[in-house]
Amino acid sequence: MGDVESWKMALQGITPLPAPSGPPPAPKREFVVLVTGMGPFPGAPLNTSHLLTQHLPSHLSIINKYNSTSLPIRILNPTAGQGQYVKTEYSYVRTYVQALYDKYQDEVDAIIHLGMADGWEWYTVEERAFNEKFTSNWWGELVAAEGYYMIPDAKGETVKDISKEGGKGMWDDMPLGLKAAGVNVRILVDDARKVVNFETDEKRGKGEKKEKVDIISHDEAGNFLCGFIYYESLATVRRRKLNTRVLFCHVPGWAEPERLERGADFVCAVAGAVCRQINPASPEQIMYPR
Numbered sequence: 001m002g003d004v005e006s007w008k009m010a011l012q013g014i015t016p017l018p019a020p021s022g023p024p025p026a027p028k029r030e031f032v033v034l035v036t037g038m039g040p041f042p043g044a045p046l047n048t049s050h051l052l053t054q055h056l057p058s059h060l061s062i063i064n065k066y067n068s069t070s071l072p073i074r075i076l077n078p079t080a081g082q083g084q085y086v087k088t089e090y091s092y093v094r095t096y097v098q099a100l101y102d103k104y105q106d107e108v109d110a111i112i113h114l115g116m117a118d119g120w121e122w123y124t125v126e127e128r129a130f131n132e133k134f135t136s137n138w139w140g141e142l143v144a145a146e147g148y149y150m151i152p153d154a155k156g157e158t159v160k161d162i163s164k165e166g167g168k169g170m171w172d173d174m175p176l177g178l179k180a181a182g183v184n185v186r187i188l189v190d191d192a193r194k195v196v197n198f199e200t201d202e203k204r205g206k207g208e209k210k211e212k213v214d215i216i217s218h219d220e221a222g223n224f225l226c227g228f229i230y231y232e233s234l235a236t237v238r239r240r241k242l243n244t245r246v247l248f249c250h251v252p253g254w255a256e257p258e259r260l261e262r263g264a265d266f267v268c269a270v271a272g273a274v275c276r277q278i279n280p281a282s283p284e285q286i287m288y289p290r
Contacts, residue, residue, distance in 0.1 A: 031275040034076040039085035049114035050085040055264035066268040088154045088225045094167045097232040110245040115226035118253030124218035126248040129230035132159040134176045148223040178234040189217045192269035
């Protein structure tokens, strides 16, 4: 800094910033998105969120139609293997999420958790999740009286069965509800909807016309394991002061191969859309200052 600039800053009471030391950070070469799918739960022996992960690619190149960024996107898919799904158990999910971030937090730019909403005919990107102390009357009297996550899981347990050693009360100092940080969900949904449905317009492109995919933004992920894993992940990012974007998406219960392929298209479109909202020159532009 020249003498004139130093003199002006001194008059204004501004302390000059120290000159940066060491080499500049290496330029970002790719985005990394991790996807998880969930396993069976009472009344659902097959969970399409897990089946769908088996149809995901490992990369979206810069010329892939679902990638509108200037960098390739690598997709990590740790739950795609046989029996490798996220177990639908509250105690398991609490420890699983911590282990997931222990392993991947320095590598990933975004995490997309998937869950199944059987009977729905659309895909969602959820805007928020609540912790177990949250009560409401829109899920019935049990939730109004006792809070979220009282639906028995695959082991027949509720959130109240989590032990102290398993993380009971882990988020007592956290807000009752958390939104997807660093992501504009409405814009993301609009971007994903446009790109995944481009080939459904008969006036565009050539070849086989694909089934239209209905994608909506949705208020919250619910009061079962879907909402539970979403809150666990959002709270972990907040507590660890990470810049990881976290999303939860509900997928329909369609298990036909061609529909699972179309569901994979949806996930790829969401991955591309969330990376589009990350500035590759400053991926830590957020969220929770260290």
